[in-house]
Amino acid sequence: VLAGVLSVGLVPKVGQTEVIQVRGCAPGWTMHEAGDDWWCVADWPDSGGGGGGGGGGTGGSGADELGGGATGGGDSGPVRQNGWDDETWQEAKRRWKCGLCKKSAAKCASQAHTKENRCLQDAKAQALWRCNVLERRKQEVPTVTAFGCSIDHHARGLCTVSERPWNDPSIWSYECRSVSTDFRDRTKPEYKCIGDGVYNCEQSWALSHPGGSAQTVDSGTLSALFEGFGGTASKTVTANYTLSPMQGYIKSCTDAGDALARACNEQRDACYEQYKCGQGDM
């Protein structure tokens, strides 16, 4: 930006120096002045400029085609400065839109991450339920690990499908004991089952087991929004995921998050293409 400033030094008379400065900012930037100080602020949204430059008269054209974007959030677009010809003004708008492409992509990527986290959270909740000894007993269903066996079967060495180190019966032990603090009230005993067996049951669902079952135990779709602007429609991108003992939920959710983020980037690239954005616009 500073390179765009023209400083012209003139020497009208010998021994007397006069400096005349012609100040200006590059297209897409607004000049601000305070006393002798001055600076350029970018008009596009990433830098927070938001077209905040005051004083400059706007040409009146183009404001309507800039507004109305879902990504707006107060971004009103660049402000046409005095002295800008149409070409300069179009260039400023194009650069601003490139900034919006970038901003939409970043928001889309953040959403992809949020959805990935939710996938992990839900899968973990399911794993906790499958390994909850007491609750499963109440409902008269056995616990189930990612190997399709109950914790008790593992502990007794009866589960033959698990690979090392999961096939060691000693890692599946656990104990259930009373955790009641009020020993006088024996009508409401409170129990808790803890130990490596319960922990490992939960972890078995998180991790991949190459020899495990590929049968889908849950599936879903993650989605994120690439927000449109300036008359361009928003687009929802999606990625499907399936949870299986073979894959483990960490990889399944992570892969789905990655697929979603890549779909966001495809939209960004299309946006860049539309507005002929290059690295100089960033």
Added chain:
Amino acid sequence: VKILGLSIVVGLGIVIGWWWTRDDVAPTPATQPSQHSRRTAATQPSPRSLTSRSSVTSTRPTLAQQPLPTLEPAEVDPARRERQEELWRALRAFATDAELTDAQWEQFQRDLSELAALESATMRDAIATGNFDGIVDLSNELELELELRCAAYLTKRQVSALRFRFDGLVTRVRRLYYVPQFAPRT
């Protein structure tokens, strides 16, 4: 007999006195956490605390301590391997087009790997506790941290090229190279 009785009384007094004040004295070595465990806790990155820029940069190890990480595809799973290769090609294209020197490229890989490992540690913690609050914000901060680090050894034009080509790069590397791992308890 009198002396014996007096000795017993004094002895009992000492024992009772010690018992009464035992909470005030320093814990015995057996009750203290081991030096090893304290050192581990102090040196391992604490993802939850990475909410300020200074804390992110303060966890950066010196180059001498770091092995050179490479993001060259090494995954055995074909589907993930393919995505690693895709990312690797994109990173190499960036390095070539932006004319990164070997030293810049190596430092860039180091920074990217280190931040991705930090994010992975945060994710691991979140998966273990089930609490994902603030994870996305932290990831966004790590993206910014990468850009700031790169600004120290890349030119403005190279940083612009990086911004132009990638969004969520740290997270992408974490997803493809630093999947959180949990070992079974034995």
